[in-house]
Amino acid sequence: MEPKIIKGDGGYVLDDVPHFSDYLPNLPTYPNPLQNNPSYSVTKQYFVDFDDTVVQRAVQHKDGPRGIHFRRQGPRQKVYFAPDEVKACIVTCGGLCPGLNTVIRELVCGLDYMYGCKNILGIQGGYKGFYARNTIPLTPKIVDSIHKRGGTILGSSRGGYVTSKIVDSIVDRGINQVYIIGGDGTQKGASVIYEEVRKRGLKVAVVGIPKTIDNDIPIIDKSFGFDTAVEEAQRAINAAHTEAESVENGVGLVKLMGRDSGFIAMYATLASRDVDCCLIPESPFYLEGPGGLYEFVGRRLRDNGHMVIVIAEGAGEKVEERDASGNKAFKDVGLWLSHMIKEHFAQIKLNITLKYIDPTYMIRAVPANASDNVYCTILAQSAIHGAMAGYTGCIVGPVNGRQCYIPFYRIVDKPNKVVITDRMWARLLSSTNQPSFMNPHKEAFIEGKQDEMVLSKITAEELTENEKSTGTSTSSSLLDDNHVDNQLLTTNGSTPLRK
Numbered sequence: 001m002e003p004k005i006i007k008g009d010g011g012y013v014l015d016d017v018p019h020f021s022d023y024l025p026n027l028p029t030y031p032n033p034l035q036n037n038p039s040y041s042v043t044k045q046y047f048v049d050f051d052d053t054v055v056q057r058a059v060q061h062k063d064g065p066r067g068i069h070f071r072r073q074g075p076r077q078k079v080y081f082a083p084d085e086v087k088a089c090i091v092t093c094g095g096l097c098p099g100l101n102t103v104i105r106e107l108v109c110g111l112d113y114m115y116g117c118k119n120i121l122g123i124q125g126g127y128k129g130f131y132a133r134n135t136i137p138l139t140p141k142i143v144d145s146i147h148k149r150g151g152t153i154l155g156s157s158r159g160g161y162v163t164s165k166i167v168d169s170i171v172d173r174g175i176n177q178v179y180i181i182g183g184d185g186t187q188k189g190a191s192v193i194y195e196e197v198r199k200r201g202l203k204v205a206v207v208g209i210p211k212t213i214d215n216d217i218p219i220i221d222k223s224f225g226f227d228t229a230v231e232e233a234q235r236a237i238n239a240a241h242t243e244a245e246s247v248e249n250g251v252g253l254v255k256l257m258g259r260d261s262g263f264i265a266m267y268a269t270l271a272s273r274d275v276d277c278c279l280i281p282e283s284p285f286y287l288e289g290p291g292g293l294y295e296f297v298g299r300r301l302r303d304n305g306h307m308v309i310v311i312a313e314g315a316g317e318k319v320e321e322r323d324a325s326g327n328k329a330f331k332d333v334g335l336w337l338s339h340m341i342k343e344h345f346a347q348i349k350l351n352i353t354l355k356y357i358d359p360t361y362m363i364r365a366v367p368a369n370a371s372d373n374v375y376c377t378i379l380a381q382s383a384i385h386g387a388m389a390g391y392t393g394c395i396v397g398p399v400n401g402r403q404c405y406i407p408f409y410r411i412v413d414k415p416n417k418v419v420i421t422d423r424m425w426a427r428l429l430s431s432t433n434q435p436s437f438m439n440p441h442k443e444a445f446i447e448g449k450q451d452e453m454v455l456s457k458i459t460a461e462e463l464t465e466n467e468k469s470t471g472t473s474t475s476s477s478l479l480d481d482n483h484v485d486n487q488l489l490t491t492n493g494s495t496p497l498r499k
């Protein structure tokens with residue numbers, strides 16, 4: 001996908017999204033029907049100015065370039081579809097996520113109530129449903145109360161992506177608006193569907209709505225369902241804490257989702273304050289020796305009598321196999337860590353009681369909470385406004401709190417990960433006061449990663465790279481934090497921990 005870059009004064013760059021007019025000149029346009037809708041026409045500012053854009057980086061310097069911007073979402077004065085011309089379809093792909101049904105509901109209701117489009121199809125069972133299943137009609141009545149249920153009424157799947165068959169099905173069914181709800185894998189597929197649609201010269205808008213509890217979609221502030229998942233994870237952490245504090249030397253261990261990105265574990269830890277140690281894929285850890293996990297567990301048990309550990313599923317694990325979409329599939333890291341901790345303390349003859357809680361699917365199978373429901377509504381309406389206005393080849397999502405249209409190529413490039421040299425991870429370390437495992441003199445050895453020894457030492461070049469990619473300059477303060485951590489852990493219990 002060729003980037004569509006528009007440059008302006010002072011280093012202004014608009015990373016624009018594709019539009020029908022890029023490859024289909026002279027299409028007819030129509031006045032936006034919202035102009036006659038009493039709910040909107042009284043709001044003079046309702047239509048978005050063509051030039052409205054949103055800056056990617058909120059923090060700016062006096063003499064710095066204005067930087068990258070994205071096109072602001074919202075209804076335009078002109079639309080590229082007459083209401084009865086629209087044949088829309090909705091598909092949900094990948095793992096479940098709180099809010100999927102809300103997005104489906106709001107797409108159906110928004111298309112009907114705002115633009116008078118009544119021809120809407122549900123594709124069942126993810127991408128393969130385009131060519132292997134029948135569609136179902138969707139109306140506001142059918143979707144009226146689905147937001148109260150978890151999951152997706154359309155069903156979902158991994159794998160089964162065949163571009164030509166999907167686009168053939170779009171053409172055969174006369175579909176001209178495709179709403180694709182899914183995570184990073186899904187949006188990669190959506191991007192290829194857009195390319196094929198464009199190659200065939202079709203007037204079909206392809207718009208993605210990013211979904212994933214992992215929060216691994218870059219550029220956007222966060223993905224829908226993430227908040228709900230973090231909230232639901234609190235119940236597991238509370239249970240682990242209650243169990244741990246009720247016995248002598250109690251250890252509660254909670255495993256949360258997060259294949260490559262530890263956002264759920266990090267935010268659930270920050271929200272809870274009962275967690276003593278959070279382990280995520282981005283931050284290698286080691287068990288033995290000074291600054292290692294065993295030492296820290298021993299210390300917390302001595303000081304507090306109990307402790308809680310949260311571990312993300314992808315933390316320090318060896319990839320066992322791949323799922324149908326090609327994603328990493330792991331052995332249970334929680335079981336492995338439970339076993340290792342129990343064995344270690346048995347060996348040093350300290351009686352501990354460890355309770356392992358795995359709420360994996362519980363945190364994503366629930367309906368969306370209030371804030372995610374609002375977020376899903378905004379995303380669905382933004383997607384509709386964009387497709388009606390002729391935008392395509394993009395996702396919708398918030399950047400610095402403002403909804404934008406972001407070209408596919410921007411988000412399929414590189415997954416969003418916790419940057420351990422960034423302030424948020426530093427906040428977590430200050431909140432739990434756990435070791436950073438950044439001992440510059442030690443290799444972080446992770447059981448199961450023998451083939452892929454992970455070095456905990458972060459090199460100067462890596463820090464500089466991180467600064468470049470995040471625009472932060474926390475590295476030196478973090479190295480200081482790390483220094484303090486190591487001091488705390490090598491004083492053999494004599495230095496009081498902050499907690």
Ligand SMILES: Nc1ncnc2c1ncn2[C@@H]1O[C@H](COP(=O)(O)OP(=O)(O)O)[C@@H](O)[C@H]1O
Binds near residue numbers: 095188324327
């Ligand atoms: N690189 C890719 N190109 C095309 N389709 C893909 C790609 N990666 C994943 N998909 C398809 O997208 C769908 C969902 O992907 P998956 O990774 O399982 O979930 P998610 O979208 O939530 O990350 C699957 O049907 C999968 O086959």
Ligand SMILES: O=P(O)(O)OC[C@H]1O[C@](O)(COP(=O)(O)O)[C@@H](O)[C@@H]1O
Binds near residue numbers: 093185212213214
């Ligand atoms: O067992 P499943 O359905 O493959 O789901 C497990 C995966 O789902 C996730 O929560 C989210 O995955 P996607 O967003 O890629 O669908 C991962 O963290 C986890 O590894």
Ligand SMILES: [Mg+2]
Binds near residue numbers: 094183184185212
């Ligand atoms: Mg994914």
